[in-house]
Amino acid sequence: MKNQYNDLRQWLEQVKAIGELAHPKGADWNLEIGGVSEIDYKKRGPALLFDEIKGHAKGFRILTSSTNSARRLGLTLRMGADHNDASLVEQLRGAPNRWAAAAKDFDPVFVDSGPVFENVMQGDAVDLMKFPTPLWHALDGGRYIGTGAAVATIDPDDHWVNLGAYRSMLVDKNHVTMNIVNGKHGRTHCDKWMAREGRAPVAIHIGMDPLFMILAGVEVPTGMSELNYAGAVRGEPVKVVKSTITGLPLIADAEIIIEGWIKQGETTDEGPFGEWPGYYVSGTTQEPYLKVERVLYRNDPIILGAPPAKPPHDYSYMRTIMKSAMIFDALVSAGIPEVKGVYAPECGGGRMLVIVAIRQRYAGHARQAGFIASQCREAAYMGKYTIVVDEDIDVTNLEEVLWAVCTRTDPATSIDFIRRAWASKAEPMLRPGEPAFNSRAVIDACKPFEWIADFPRVAEADPVYLRELEKKWHGLFDIRLPH
Ligand SMILES: Cc1cc2nc3c(=O)[nH]c(=O)nc-3n(C[C@H](O)[C@H](O)[C@H](O)COP(=O)(O)O)c2cc1C
Known part of the structure; x- marks a missing residue:
């Protein structure tokens, strides 16, 4: 299917057009955005684009609940909005294998610049406190700026670029943590860099087309870049700019990008954080952090928030649908x-x-x-x-x-x-x-x-016969009982 839109702004227009976007104003970053979003997940509500966040400039926004309905997820996967859960799973069957096979034909295209360069903070000018980063859950150890993030890393040997959704917590105005579980591609890349140079380059995309969050957050095959994979899903290559700071490809129309290096032996307290199984499991641990060298952001930037918690949470629906299709394909393969x-x-x-x-x-x-x-x-x-x-x-x-x-x-x-x-x-x-x-x-x-x-034998009437009876006796089943 041909690409329908490229960046988060166009995605928002599409979601608005199907009536699934709300604009809460004046919420507090301190628990209120997390709480309102949690209510929304449980009610299967609209996508929420928070603006005028307490203590922050108008226009510095946060989006949550981005992929929490079949229609929004269908749009994000370029499969149209005309979906329910079953039809989306059905249409996704075989798609991950097709995208993986097509990915080699969709190398990203390098361009000189892009909208994300509209604002640049570098060196001492870096101030992450500008962004309305939420304290998502009451027992979190800090404010997590990277939740629905796509973290770019590169293999120092064969140079394949990975995008992984790995969380990052604000430490102060120019430091953020990086929490990558052992065995994930981003971790393997960083470990190789550490062994070689004692540091590893990282670029965290904090807001962008939610397709990148999805692909960064599911198990795309080893050695295949999510940039190529996203190109295959869109039907056209992703535009990237080669960073002069880290050498990494940066998504040209992203909303916010944080760049820097994690260094050998440099760790700090990270967590606890409300995690996807539904608990604060890992407590506070020592994790690597980035001294942020540069922040790029568009005018009126949007953080793509996707905090986990007891399910249903921000991305549990997306993961269920994607995993179901990907495991289906893996079994067939x-x-x-x-x-x-x-x-x-x-x-x-x-x-x-x-x-x-x-x-x-x-x-x-x-x-x-x-x-x-x-x-x-x-x-x-x-x-x-x-x-x-x-x-x-x-x-x-x-x-x-x-x-x-x-x-x-x-x-x-x-x-x-x-x-x-x-x-x-x-x-x-x-x-x-x-x-x-x-x-x-x-x-x-x-x-x-x-x-x-x-x-x-199963003790149940023939389903065809039951459907006939349902038609014949339809009046009986129209009576709604209170729950
Ligand atoms: C919104 C979101 C947040 C995630 N946070 C983390 C995280 O903090 N650390 C981690 O190792 N995996 C996290 N994951 C899971 C990984 O992104 C996922 O396993 C992905 O496949 C990793 O990419 P990789 O296969 O290229 O290593 C998260 C997933 C999503 C969707």
Whole structure:
């Protein structure tokens, strides 16, 4: 599909046109923006563009709830706004594989300048306090300027550029933290730089087309730049400017970019922060920080805020939809036949619970699907439960999935475990100081393959007959009962 817009301003126009944008004015950065946004996530409300934020210049804005509806997420993924949850998942099937295959044809285009250069603060002039950075949750250890961020790093050997969504907390007017979990691409890049030069270049995009937040926040294959991937999604290359400070490519029409170097052995207190599993898990730890060399920002800049918390939170919907499609594709690529549905619900943050539906074809098919769905690159990090069900189960309906678990499993034989798997300090069950492993359960909730034909029949009327009855007796079902 042809690109419909390029930057956040055009994205906002599109969202306004579908009636999903609200303009709260006068909110306080101190908990109020976080609180109002939290209400909005739970109500599945509109995108919120906060302005006239207490103590800050008019025009210095924050956007939250950017991708929290099927219509907004569809727009962001260039799939149109005419969507509900099911149609979006359906349209996304196969798309991540197609984008990944097309990415090589969409190298970013280098340009001399762009709107993000409208304002430049450099050296001693850097003052991050200009921006209305929220204190998102009451127990946060600081104000997080980088939540829905896209952090650019580069591999010093083969020069592939990664964009990762990694959080950053304000330390003072010209220092911010950088928190990248072990094993993530940005961390690998920085570790290589540290070993070589004792410092690593970083450019944090703080506001931009939310497509970059999505791609930076999901597991795009190793070695493939999210800049190329975004070009493939848009259908045209991304425009970037080569930084004279860090050498990194900067998205030319971003809203705000913070640049600098993290240095070997230089760390500071970071956290706690309300995290995506729904807890303040990692407490305060020592993390690297950047001395900010330069800040670029557009006139009337917009921070793209995406704070996590107990789900549903700012990006749990996006992650659920993206992960479901990406794990689906990973299973197909790994040669698993007859995959009928994949869903990674928001209650597990799109990671800790993955449900896969298959039409069983051979003995062992269900466990094969379950183990791969648990350990493929798209799902390995911070997974916990993988449930494999038959195709008659709707993977998006947790009642139905748990009915299958209750009725098609024998706990002693239907559950397998993987130990010492890839977790992180965001794992609430990890005791302080323990290494970041967790275990996994693969629950085979499919009818036992060897007696599938004889398995008790489901006691439910034929759905076609039920649809006919619903039409015939429609008046009965129009009566609305109070909840
Ligand atoms: C809004 C948002 C915030 C995130 N914050 C962090 C973070 O602070 N640290 C981290 O390691 N991963 C964080 N993640 C997860 C990573 O961005 C995600 O695992 C991504 O795939 C990392 O990129 P990589 O695969 O290129 O390493 C966040 C994701 C999102 C969507």
